[in-house]
Amino acid sequence: MSASTDGQTDTAQDTVGFDVTEAHRLASDIIRNVESVIDGKHAVVRTALTVLLAEGHLLIEDVPGVGKTMLAKALAKSIHATVSRIQFTPDLLPSDVTGISVYNQAERRFEFKPGAVFANIVIGDEINRASPKTQSALLECMEERQVTVDGSTYPLASPFTVIATQNPIEMEGTYALPEAQRDRFMARISMGYPDESAELSMLAARNVSTPLADLEPVVSASALQRMMASVRDVYVSPAVKEYAVRILRATRDHPDLRLGGSPRATLQLVRAAKGYALVAGRDFVLPDDIDELAHAVLGHRLMPTSRALGHHQHTDDLIRDILDGILDETVVPQSHASGA
Template sequence: MTTIPTPAAAPEQAESIDTTELAEVAGHIIESIEHVIDGKHDQVVTALTVLLAEGHLLIEDVPGVGKTMLARSLAKAVDGTISRIQFTPDLLPSDVTGVSVFNQATREFEFKPGSVFANIVIGDEINRASPKTQSALLEAMEERQVSVDGGTYRLARPFIVVATQNPVEMEGTYALPEAQRDRFMARIAMGYPDAASEVEMLGARDTVNPIESLEPVVGLDTLRQMMAGVRAVFTSAAVKQYAVAIARATRDDQDIRLGASPRATLQLVRAAKARAAIAGREFVLPDDIDELAVPVLGHRLLPTSRALGKQHETTALVAEVVQRIVAATPVPSGR
């Protein structure tokens, strides 16, 4: 297996930092991003949660509400390598993963890394590319490696994909395959800002784009330490059973034909550990599971045609189902 040398190359293991320090640094990152993203605190916290949990984030909403701005702000807050891929119908899989090129001087094929070789990859409007090109990310997102022409190339660590997409009902979009949606740890929607935030945005961006002045808050070493700190957060057996009970309930619900996968359960717990760490806790509470159930599980669920006949908006329907399941699942006592 070959490792492509990049400025981000580093050992996968890192010493963790204590929870108090982690929460303090996380607060600085959130504050920095909120200088650019007005009135979207919950979305910013969820984005940081996914980053620290070493997951991938899908931001879905209508054009013009700040999806790409949030992705760029999150990426710029970390002093690592950033790559941006504009997904279009003519984008090829090799543009994403890389391609082997014949070198006339050496008479050998050389691998030219694609845009996916970076610490943070911003996939803008990911569902405008063909399903074949979308699938080029499957191996990279799950196994942190790329296989091209019989060779396997490891990606830098950490490796995070932050993708944006327009609603599938809009023109020029392709629905993401179920396998790819399942690789995203969480999906969030931006929504329209409130009136006060929109007025503040107009004043702040009269002469300058605030993202241009955004400076990195943490380096890669500190980020790896924070990720190690998240992995060390304690999750009791009762909380794990609670997460499993919620995930299993989605598989048996009468309104759902495809429930949450075991990968979804694993990522729900990982995200909950990151949420606990951001809050300055060394242990996960059931409340962490509850808060993240919709963003982590919602995009993985497929409703039945009968349920869609009652309510045509898929996102709202699965959110209601997840909330109903969470409310009906007994909450464990203690930690």
């Protein structure tokens, strides 16, 4: 499957980032474009763009009808790049995702027919309605940006990101995502219900047609690659790196968590914070950026113990406790030192 010229251009310029001002301006353009479709969800849109710029994959989880797929489509349409959509269903096969080798009788050889994953932005709609076998077809794609079929490896387009939606696992006809796949998503966000004014605006704007139909790209794929390069250049001080590591180590030692964050989670938390800083117009990361993203990056990776769930403690509560505990540990020694 071929991609557009913007999505496939591989020049030296694509690997050189913009300055912070230009990258921030383009990020603001994308946010405004998406918000013309998604009403009253600025924080959600900003986090979604942060994940895209940080070269991660995004999981959007919420009940049906709150705009999960609309957000994924709006973000994808804001970038002039190749986009494919996979509707995950119980009968979807792994080969529908990755591709399949087909025998060409005329040439007497097998030819690879690329699957839907061969695009810059892949929208996986209701990913947890497919079987675990089909869900696992995305593991290599998401981690290594490649597909291996019948012993041959095929690289994916650059940039490449998966934006998947899922319904809560309590809903009928869903399968829980494997831990290995959840860990490959940089962040999980929830849309939530719109407030009253946003819902009224939605009724007025969509009285005749959906605004998504008129949405136009505001950034090319090559410009997106340069924005991603700018994210890589954002400075992270040793103190901020240590703070991120302490948070992840605390998740592994917490008595109410039976599964803490992996080293991949540490890498992705820092990388997401760099993207968040760039969207905010900074070329350096603050500890507040780590705090702001901790719930989105860690919430879907952690598994509370049955005792914690019995006491109605969920991952957000435990992450908040961890952040507060690390803050207290940091503040107390400083106060003693000043008193000495």
